[in-house]
Amino acid sequence: MVVLDGKALSTTIKNEIRIEVDQIIAKGDRPPHLAAVLVGNNPASEAYVGNKVRSCEQVGFSSTLIRRPETTTEEELLKIVSDLNEDADIDGFIVQLPLPSHINEEKVTLAINPHKDVDGFHPLNFGRMAQGLPAYLPATPQGVLLLLERNGIETSGQHVVIVGRSNIVGTPLGILMSRKDKMGNATVTITHSRTKDLAAETKRADILVAAIGIPNFITADMVKEGVVVIDVGINRIDDPTRKSGSRLVGDVDYDQVAPKSKAITPVPGGVGPMTVTALMLNTLKARKKEIRY
Numbered sequence: 001m002v003v004l005d006g007k008a009l010s011t012t013i014k015n016e017i018r019i020e021v022d023q024i025i026a027k028g029d030r031p032p033h034l035a036a037v038l039v040g041n042n043p044a045s046e047a048y049v050g051n052k053v054r055s056c057e058q059v060g061f062s063s064t065l066i067r068r069p070e071t072t073t074e075e076e077l078l079k080i081v082s083d084l085n086e087d088a089d090i091d092g093f094i095v096q097l098p099l100p101s102h103i104n105e106e107k108v109t110l111a112i113n114p115h116k117d118v119d120g121f122h123p124l125n126f127g128r129m130a131q132g133l134p135a136y137l138p139a140t141p142q143g144v145l146l147l148l149e150r151n152g153i154e155t156s157g158q159h160v161v162i163v164g165r166s167n168i169v170g171t172p173l174g175i176l177m178s179r180k181d182k183m184g185n186a187t188v189t190i191t192h193s194r195t196k197d198l199a200a201e202t203k204r205a206d207i208l209v210a211a212i213g214i215p216n217f218i219t220a221d222m223v224k225e226g227v228v229v230i231d232v233g234i235n236r237i238d239d240p241t242r243k244s245g246s247r248l249v250g251d252v253d254y255d256q257v258a259p260k261s262k263a264i265t266p267v268p269g270g271v272g273p274m275t276v277t278a279l280m281l282n283t284l285k286a287r288k289k290e291i292r293y
Contacts (some may be wrong), residue, residue: 002151002263004230006143009150012272014059017280021060026288029242032287033062034118034279035084035093039077039103040070040119045096052094053059055276061283066089085113088288091286092118092136092281114293118282121168130175134291136282143274144209144230152230153207155275156185161202163218163251165192173209186190189238198222210251220256229257229264232271247285 021031034056038049056063066080084093093116098107114124128135160177164170170190178188191201202208202222210218211232212234233251250267258264265271285291
């Protein structure tokens with residue numbers, strides 16, 4: 001059984017990005033610049049944005065963090081987005097989700113300039129991705145593909161079963177893995193809460209992706225021997241044995257499933273670091289203007 005170490009791979013790719021950024025600076029150009037907008041004080045969002053800022057420092061990017069209180073209005077947030085769209089020194093930016101309930105997330109996403117949409121959430125980027133055209137790919141699916149590719153895991157001809165159909169992970173990953181592409185050519189089944197006999201579907205998987213947001217949901221009796229397991233879930237559960245009183249687990253019961261797996265991602269330290277790394281790659285592409293519409 002191989003542990004797919006996203007933390008180590010993330011460090012390797014960040015070092016590669018840093019070399020390229022140093023070359024940009026050596027030519028007298030400015031480094032890539034990523035901005036992040038954080039509304040409210042959601043602890044998970046605070047942690048995610050903190051990781052992104054630290055990653056920018058590691059790869060030599062400039063970064064800007066715009067903090068606003070929970071009471072920020074939708075109009076105020078849309079003005080921030082508009083200003084970032086117009087700022088020539090900002091190559092890409094993200095608006096950290098979730099947003100407070102009084103703000104329409106779809107409206108905010110649509111307001112982002114697709115050329116600066118390094119999260120890959122804008123419908124224009126999503127649509128171009130679906131048609132196999134150059135686009136900013138959603139960070140988590142891109143991170144999953146990098147993890148598979150760099151570990152030499154074949155996807156062509158494999159049966160991929162994805163548990164979860166969100167527009168952030170499940171649906172775009174299904175599109176990407178079914179495309180006629182280097183890390184595609186798979187037969188993809190997307191399952192969800194209405195799937196009948198879910199275990200029958202997951203047991204058919206050569207590559208199983210769990211992205212359902214339920215801790216330890218995938219158990220040993222739901223997978224076959226020799227499966228490759230990609231656990232996208234990050235869930236905090238109570239653990240009185242820990243000083244903090246809690247710990248992070250994935251959507252897969254790791255202790256049960258790992259012995260049956262050919263390869264598996266840990267939580268934490270698997271897909272999570274690769275998501276942030278994919279965001280760095282998208283920002284570098286934005287700086288170099290590689291994606292043209």
